[in-house]
Amino acid sequence: MRTRKISRTSSAYTLKAKFADILYHDFENQQLEFLKRELSKLAQRAQACFIDAGCGTGRLTGQVADELRVQVIGLDSSAHMIHRARQLNTSNRTAFKVGELEHIRGNNQYDAIFIMFTVFNYITDPRKAKKAIRSLYQNLTPGGKLIIDAANILNYIDCYKPKITNKFKRAEGTYTQEISHLVDKQEMLMHHFERFITPTGGIIKEHHALKFYPKDILQEFLEQAGFSAKKIKFLFNYSTRKPNNNYPRIIAVATK
Secondary structure, three states, X not given: OOEEEEOOHHHHHHHOXXXXXXXXXXXXXXXXXXXXXXXXXXXXXXXXXXXXXXOOOOHHHHHHHHHHOOXXXXXXXXXXXXXXXXXXXOOOOEEEEEOOHHHOOOOOOEEEEEEOOOHHHHOOOXXXXXXXXXXXXXXXXXXXXXXXXXXXXXXXXXXXXXXXXXXXXXXXXXXXXXXXEEEEOOOOEEEEEEEEEOOOOOEEEXXXXXXXXXXXXXXXXXXXXOOOHHHEEEEOOOOOOXXXXXXXXXXXXXXX
16 A cells, blocks of 8 residues: 655645546536636637636636636646646647746736635735735736635634545545544634545545635735725625625635
8 A cells, every 4th residue: 555645735736636636526517607607708808818726637727718718727836737737628728837826927918817726725824815916916907807716714613524534436446535624713724634545545645734814804905906895796605695604615706
């Protein structure tokens, strides 16, 4: 049995690149329908171009590009994820680059930037998070949209189970994902511990931290970046604006 232990987030997702489609497949349909509703008008602009920041293996990138018939650039910090994304997506509507969220450069070039799968929470330094939003604002065209799909700390504190086991059945066998969390309420930080077991008995161990940004903090960051308060809305899952502890997400949609 092979065991590999890793702690850095980019390394963790590098090792899990070929398993990412198994882990996140269930979320993609909800996210795709949500993005189609939010971005369909922007996709009709002449030479419209979107960014999928933290794209992973690019499945959602490709789906958005195909469904909305728009150019989408996928960005991820893991070179292995980007390699896999290029293998899975051969459409001329998609392109993939290795890079960090806070280093996007475009100068009013992109009509939409979306950050899904709680990727934004991996920026654990609030100063870097604030700087990233400012940079993203500057890279949007007038009327462009920034979408941040963040984790909701209320869900993790009050509703989330301390330990979770997920099983994914595939033709080659069953994959097992074992997750445990430790939440620091004072620091608004969650430590995520995971074991991912393949059908052949291979084990990947992972630890990383996520920073929670409540709605009021995200609102503050967005306004300080330049977004008008009147052009910022929040949702608590992919279909409702009603806040509730049971909703695992805080989704900010800001229009420049």
